[in-house]
Amino acid sequence: xxxxxxxxxxxxxxxxxxxxxxxxxxxxxxxxxxxxxxxxxxxxxxxxxxxxxxxxxxxxxxxxxxxxxxxxxxxxxxxxxxxxxxxxxxxxxxxxxxxxxxxxxxxxxxxxxxxxxxxxxxxxxxxxxxxxxxxxxxxxxxxxxxxxxxxxxxxxxxxxxxxxxxxxxxxxxxxxxxxxxxxxxxxxxxxxxxxxxxxxxxxxxxxxxxxxxxxxxxxxxxxxxxxxxxxxxxxxxxxxxxxxxxxxxxxxxxxxxxxxxxxxxxxxxxxxxxxxxxxxxxxxxxxxxxxxxxxxxxxxxxxxxxxxxxxxxxxxxxxxxxxxxxxxxxxxxxxxxxxxxxxxxxxxxxxxxxxxxxxxxxxxxxxxxxxxxxxxxxxxxxxxxxxxxxxxxxxxxxxxxxxxxxxxxxxxxxxxxxxxxxxxxxxxxxxxxxxxxxxxxxxxxxxxxxxxxxxxxxxxxxxxxx
Amino acid sequence: xxxxxxxxxxxxxxxxxxxxxxxxxxxxxxxxxxxxxxxxxxxxxxxxxxxxxxxxxxxxxxxxxxxxxxxxxxxxxxxxxxxxxxxxxxxxxxxxxxxxxxxxxxxxxxxxxxxxxxxxxxxxxxxxxxxxxxxxxxxxxxxxxxxxxxxxxxxxxxxxxxxxxxxxxxxxxxxxxxxxxxxxxxxxxxxxxxxxxxxxxxxxxxxxxxxxxxxxxxxxxxxxxxxxxxxxxxxxxxxxxxxxxxxxxxxxxxxxxxxxxxxxxxxxxxxxxxxxxxxxxxxxxxxxxxxxxxxxxxxxxxxxxxxxxxxxxxxxxxxxxxxxxxxxxxxxxxxxxxxxxxxxxxxxxxxxxxxxxxxxxxxxxxxxxxxxxxxxxxxxxxxxxxxxxxxxxxxxxxxxxxxxxxxxxxxxxxxxxxxxxxxxxxxxxxxxxxxxxxxxxxxxxxxxxxxxxxxxxxxxxxxxxxxxxxxxxxxxxxxxxxxxxxxxxxxxxxxxxxxxxxxxxxxxxxxxxxxxxxxxxxxxxxx
Numbered sequence: 001x002x003x004x005x006x007x008x009x010x011x012x013x014x015x016x017x018x019x020x021x022x023x024x025x026x027x028x029x030x031x032x033x034x035x036x037x038x039x040x041x042x043x044x045x046x047x048x049x050x051x052x053x054x055x056x057x058x059x060x061x062x063x064x065x066x067x068x069x070x071x072x073x074x075x076x077x078x079x080x081x082x083x084x085x086x087x088x089x090x091x092x093x094x095x096x097x098x099x100x101x102x103x104x105x106x107x108x109x110x111x112x113x114x115x116x117x118x119x120x121x122x123x124x125x126x127x128x129x130x131x132x133x134x135x136x137x138x139x140x141x142x143x144x145x146x147x148x149x150x151x152x153x154x155x156x157x158x159x160x161x162x163x164x165x166x167x168x169x170x171x172x173x174x175x176x177x178x179x180x181x182x183x184x185x186x187x188x189x190x191x192x193x194x195x196x197x198x199x200x201x202x203x204x205x206x207x208x209x210x211x212x213x214x215x216x217x218x219x220x221x222x223x224x225x226x227x228x229x230x231x232x233x234x235x236x237x238x239x240x241x242x243x244x245x246x247x248x249x250x251x252x253x254x255x256x257x258x259x260x261x262x263x264x265x266x267x268x269x270x271x272x273x274x275x276x277x278x279x280x281x282x283x284x285x286x287x288x289x290x291x292x293x294x295x296x297x298x299x300x301x302x303x304x305x306x307x308x309x310x311x312x313x314x315x316x317x318x319x320x321x322x323x324x325x326x327x328x329x330x331x332x333x334x335x336x337x338x339x340x341x342x343x344x345x346x347x348x349x350x351x352x353x354x355x356x357x358x359x360x361x362x363x364x365x366x367x368x369x370x371x372x373x374x375x376x377x378x379x380x381x382x383x384x385x386x387x388x389x390x391x392x393x394x395x396x397x398x399x400x401x402x403x404x405x406x407x408x409x410x411x412x413x414x415x416x417x418x419x420x421x422x423x424x425x426x427x428x429x430x431x432x433x434x435x436x437x438x439x440x441x442x443x444x445x446x447x448x449x450x451x452x453x454x455x456x457x458x459x460x461x462x463x464x465x466x
Numbered sequence: 467x468x469x470x471x472x473x474x475x476x477x478x479x480x481x482x483x484x485x486x487x488x489x490x491x492x493x494x495x496x497x498x499x500x501x502x503x504x505x506x507x508x509x510x511x512x513x514x515x516x517x518x519x520x521x522x523x524x525x526x527x528x529x530x531x532x533x534x535x536x537x538x539x540x541x542x543x544x545x546x547x548x549x550x551x552x553x554x555x556x557x558x559x560x561x562x563x564x565x566x567x568x569x570x571x572x573x574x575x576x577x578x579x580x581x582x583x584x585x586x587x588x589x590x591x592x593x594x595x596x597x598x599x600x601x602x603x604x605x606x607x608x609x610x611x612x613x614x615x616x617x618x619x620x621x622x623x624x625x626x627x628x629x630x631x632x633x634x635x636x637x638x639x640x641x642x643x644x645x646x647x648x649x650x651x652x653x654x655x656x657x658x659x660x661x662x663x664x665x666x667x668x669x670x671x672x673x674x675x676x677x678x679x680x681x682x683x684x685x686x687x688x689x690x691x692x693x694x695x696x697x698x699x700x701x702x703x704x705x706x707x708x709x710x711x712x713x714x715x716x717x718x719x720x721x722x723x724x725x726x727x728x729x730x731x732x733x734x735x736x737x738x739x740x741x742x743x744x745x746x747x748x749x750x751x752x753x754x755x756x757x758x759x760x761x762x763x764x765x766x767x768x769x770x771x772x773x774x775x776x777x778x779x780x781x782x783x784x785x786x787x788x789x790x791x792x793x794x795x796x797x798x799x800x801x802x803x804x805x806x807x808x809x810x811x812x813x814x815x816x817x818x819x820x821x822x823x824x825x826x827x828x829x830x831x832x833x834x835x836x837x838x839x840x841x842x843x844x845x846x847x848x849x850x851x852x853x854x855x856x857x858x859x860x861x862x863x864x865x866x867x868x869x870x871x872x873x874x875x876x877x878x879x880x881x882x883x884x885x886x887x888x889x890x891x892x893x894x895x896x897x898x899x900x901x902x903x904x905x906x907x908x909x910x911x912x913x914x915x916x917x918x919x920x921x922x923x924x925x926x927x928x929x930x931x932x933x934x935x936x937x938x939x940x941x942x943x944x945x946x947x948x949x950x951x952x953x954x955x956x957x958x959x960x961x962x963x964x965x966x967x968x969x970x971x972x973x974x975x976x977x978x979x980x981x982x983x984x985x986x987x988x989x990x991x992x993x
């Protein structure tokens with residue numbers, strides 16, 4: 001392949017210095033050294049599946065497609081038939097793992113098939129449990145408390161099916177309501193944890209909820225911009241009011257590009273209103289893989305200064321890359337996201353510096369598992385002489401645990417993003433995590449599975465070949 | 467010469483700029499309502515001796531969109547004379563010139579994209595996205611057929627053999643008659659018309675009565691970019707009055723039709739008659755007719771995706787697409803869950819004037835359609851169980867309630883006959899085989915699809931489902947030029963697919979030529 005140029009607007013990176021780079025490397029080294037890397041994952045089958053999946057893209061497709069369909073299958077026969085179909089070599093395959101071929105043979109033996117199906121079923125739900133904290137609140141709360149004892153904060157995310165009716169969105173609305181008021185009340189009895197419940201600007205809520213706007217309105221459509229906003233405001237404002245009463249943090253998650261402008265405008269309008277203007281504990285997401293994310297950052301800084309009360313921004317790279325690229329291609333649109341991961345990585349660093357510079361107007365949450373990205377931000381915060389708890393680090397439940405512990409030990413505030421939900425939506429979440437963890441450019445895969453050298457992992461994205 | 471074909475980009479309403487463009491165009495177009503356009507070249511006129519054909523907004527029938535002169539039989543005769551006289555010259559115009567005109571027309575449409583879409587929003591009740599997709603498809607047809615003609619315009623060598631040059635080349639048929647529907651009033655009309663022209667035929671195009679203003683805009687574009695007056699003739703008129711005489715006229719060599727099976731079959735029948743004296747030969751007919759399209763929901767389908775696909779296919783443009791979903795075949799193991807959510811999703815759709823993007827559904831095209839669909843619904847109610855019928859329907863305008871019926875007997879008319887409206891028959895199936903069998907049990911074979919995650923069942927459907935356009939794990943409407951060549955068989959049509967590589971061949975006569983290159987034992991150098 002021809003070497004490609006990094007996009008000009010990404011390379012425009014004036015604030016970074018050599019000193020910063022040296023410091024970034026040093027911090028990254030320390031985080032790695034104090035992480036116990038052997039703890040990749042205790043689940044044998046999970047590791048096995050990832051290993052198989054990364055060996056061959058066709059195998060990966062078949063395995064993940066099976067995991068994807070499994071939760072809707074009810075009878076043992078259905079499950080067996082699908083297992084046989086997906087584990088048999090497709091016609092396009094030239095080679096096929098022996099282990100899978102053998103499994104197919106065993107599946108054809110009636111006595112064994114029942115056993116294998118049950119095992120597969122059990123293992124897949126175990127795998128899902130690695131990434132989903134609980135099916136409901138009862139299951140979840142004890143785990144949250146245990147995490148708090150480990151000095152890990154949380155933000156809860158409700159997993160669910162797509163919303164098609166008012167009934168569906170009412171259901172989510174009441175779930176969120178229960179979550180805010182139920183947890184808000186319970187949290188008053190929780191032991192205070194000064195690492196988690198305090199930022200440099202003062203105390204922060206121990207209950208933190210991540211809100212998906214798309215779950216609250218089945219007719220949400222950017223074409224009908226104003227009417228969508230009106231309906232959404234009507235539904236979300238009571239939630240935010242409740243959150244203020246109960247001292248709960250509300251974060252607006254960012255989903256597909258098509259909903260970006262609506263989500264942003266909704267957040268901006270609500271936070272501008274007098275009744276919400278003086279509450280600090282609201283947040284929104286900026287996705288660094290978006291080509292427009294630098295504008296987002298600029299806009300939010302300006303807005304925060306106007307508002308005169310800080311709010312939070314969770315800076316992530318973005319989880320809908322494939323989807324965005326496909327949408328753009330099928331509609332003949334320019335892609336809204338960077339083509340290469342290293343461009344997103346570099347842009348992430350630039351955005352994080354701009355946001356740190358905006359402190360205390362904005363409190364930054366670094367949503368990433370990439371230790372290079374995090375170290376760079378930490379190094380820059382040090383350069384700016386910001387207090388250690390002027391920002392926080394957020395990572396997904398069930399991922400990168402060694403890093404979390406290491407960062408906690410170093411005195412940073414770490415928050416886990418905890419999905420709560422049933423098997424059906426849970427498994428599509430699992431498939432996304434599997435895809436992420438088996439991708440060749442995954443930082444975690446390189447760190448824990450491939451044994452890539454730490455120096456290589458910590459290299460600046462600027463110097464990376466595209 | 468021509469850059470590679472690329473589909474025109476849809477507007478992206480997630481962007482403030484594109485939203486603003488659409489709002490601005492709707493506003494501007496609404497201030498220009500009420501103009502009258504002439505026959506032939508669609509010039510704006512202020513007075514005429516002819517009767518006017520008026521086009522109103524189906525969302526607000528008191529609002530006049532515009533009018534055109536109504537062609538009489540005498541006008542039709544003039545039109546025939548004009549394009550018959552022009553045929554010789556146009557057929558000998560270099561293909562490159564004709565191709566360049568299509569490119570110019572595409573550019574003209576790109577420039578007026580939002581305006582054209584806005585006209586369709588008002589004239590036929592398309593929602594923003596549906597109207598925009600229509601305009602983009604029209605642009606795609608121009609660009610795609612231009613490139614197809616570039617490919618087909620050079621004689622092709624059939625075989626290399628010593629002493630002979632053997633080629634096949636395509637020649638225009640002569641005069642084409644295009645009879646277009648109102649449901650894709652720009653895309654289908656433009657597609658059929660520019661296909662006729664780029665292949666070197668002259669053309670009379672008769673738009674549907676409900677969509678004459680957008681058709682006049684197309685004629686205006688053709689005039690502005692420089693198609694010669696004698697190559698095309700815009701001829702709006704009452705189908706019953708001028709249709710038969712045009713179809714039967716000896717000067718017409720080809721009829722390109724999209725519309726109902728009833729009219730299509732009668733055209734095919736008339737065209738098949740023994741040629742009259744002075745007629746060049748047997749008339750060629752390309753007819754795209756109806757559909758009774760089924761979507762199968764298998765027991766292992768991703769129900770979120772299936773719902774999205776089903777709702778979009780069933781209710782987009784109020785079900786008035788040839789490709790629209792009208793039969794939902796749901797596996798018994800997911801029947802209750804899926805059908806409940808389908809009904810809930812249908813009840814979440816808001817119905818109102820199409821220009822307001824707050825509404826997901828607009829009106830049906832005219833009063834006649836409204837009456838016909840309502841009658842179908844009330845008759846079906848006497849036989850079938852109603853699962854859902856929308857209640858919140860505006861009183862003004864040609865609105866009909868989206869309605870869902872449960873069908874047990876597959877012989878029921880609602881399961882067999884095209885409704886062309888937002889009326890859906892849902893039927894429980896016990897296996898994928900039964901689903902395919904039922905899907906195939908109708909006279910039509912246009913679009914269809916399945917949501918399944920079993921590779922073997924997907925293969926089965928690919929093999930056994932009788933449809934021109936099969937869609938797997940996605941909506942069954944929204945064919946894109948070049949990507950999804952479109953058209954069906956059985957009673958859904960004759961002729962090959964629009965927007966596909968065989969389409970233009972139908973507009974031409976292939977001639978092969980064998981030229982001896984040997985003179986007195988001396989073979990010419992191959993050149």
